[in-house]
Amino acid sequence: LSQDRIVQIERDILGKNNSYANANRVAFAQKGVLALNFVSSPGSGKTSLLVRTIADLKDKFSIAVIEGDQQTSNDAERIRATGAKALQVNTGKGCHLDAHMVGHALENLDVADNSLLFIENVGNLVCPAAFDLGEAHKVVLLSTTEGEDKPAKYPDMFAAADLMILNKSDLLPHLDFDVGACLAHALRVNPRLQTLVVSARTGEGLSSFYAWIEARAALARKG
């Protein structure tokens, strides 16, 4: 396999993914669904954030979740405990969700009109960046425990996202972490990135996140 051939194969895979993603996007638009793709390193707090968000927003919205993980259905079970619908996709050796998997998940998850669809990707700060799932926005989480240079070192994900959520703000008193320096690294990679500082544990900063969601849900809603 030559380098050229590998590049060609990658292009084919991404091209095919994009056509599935476009089909998903059309389906979301027809139903007025706001779909968000949550990406981060393993353990940054994606599921914790979703569990808390669902608890706080479930009286305003119908919410469904697609959970991507290599193995286990732990995360789908945590979501279901909130009362929301959740479908687990296990990727096995795979390092990211793709749009075809999401399309099949949608066949099995009855997503209501004008609802929210949260997609939690496999924990991986590299590979999910390249795969459009048809979502309105990629939301990247970073936790304060990971170090402020992550946006500079793993730039593709921060370039692909529209919103960055810096999670685990409650731990800042115990860490040597410079929030301003971290956000500056992210903005150097993506000057249009919106940024929030939150704690999924204490709830700090989440009202701004909910307002961000509500505005975009209003835009997505069917006329």
Add this chain to the structure above:
Amino acid sequence: LSQDRIVQIERDILGKNNSYANANRVAFAQKGVLALNFVSSPGSGKTSLLVRTIADLKDKFSIAVIEGDQQTSNDAERIRATGAKALQVNTGKGCHLDAHMVGHALENLDVADNSLLFIENVGNLVCPAAFDLGEAHKVVLLSTTEGEDKPAKYPDMFAAADLMILNKSDLLPHLDFDVGACLAHALRVNPRLQTLVVSARTGEGLSSFYAWIEARAALARKG
């Protein structure tokens, strides 16, 4: 591209990688070098652990480091500040080091006889699991802030490793993290996995890690 064709391509890539890995392994054996491949999520503390380990072991061993990151040479610079030799490999879009990259790095990094070679992989708990670099052992780090279920959810990496280092033990008083449950998840995936609990910040537990290294360096040494 059919699913069969993709599986075939993956097999070709891994087969090619394995032959480069075997060549690296022969070169390490001829020089009596102990090569360790450090893998984890982004920000679990690989570089912090290496910096501290080098400071503590540099009077006993000659040590060189290969640093893998998508972008920046931050980590190689942190290593060089200890006085050790370090070579940065930037993978760009790539999500892991491969044995071919390591072979080329060795051409540019003059590794001494009977020395230690630390390879820090790209922060990614999925993709580096499949790629043998010719190392004696994969060492997987997990930090206490990532949650105890990570070995169950990302099992391939814990199956591929010989040593698991649970890092950031200093933060345990501020977290809701069950160390025993975490190690049990890891042992279910890999019953032969050795486990240590350390803090790269305070140094807690590192003497066991250094003893683990010294024993394996003695085995690797030229007769």
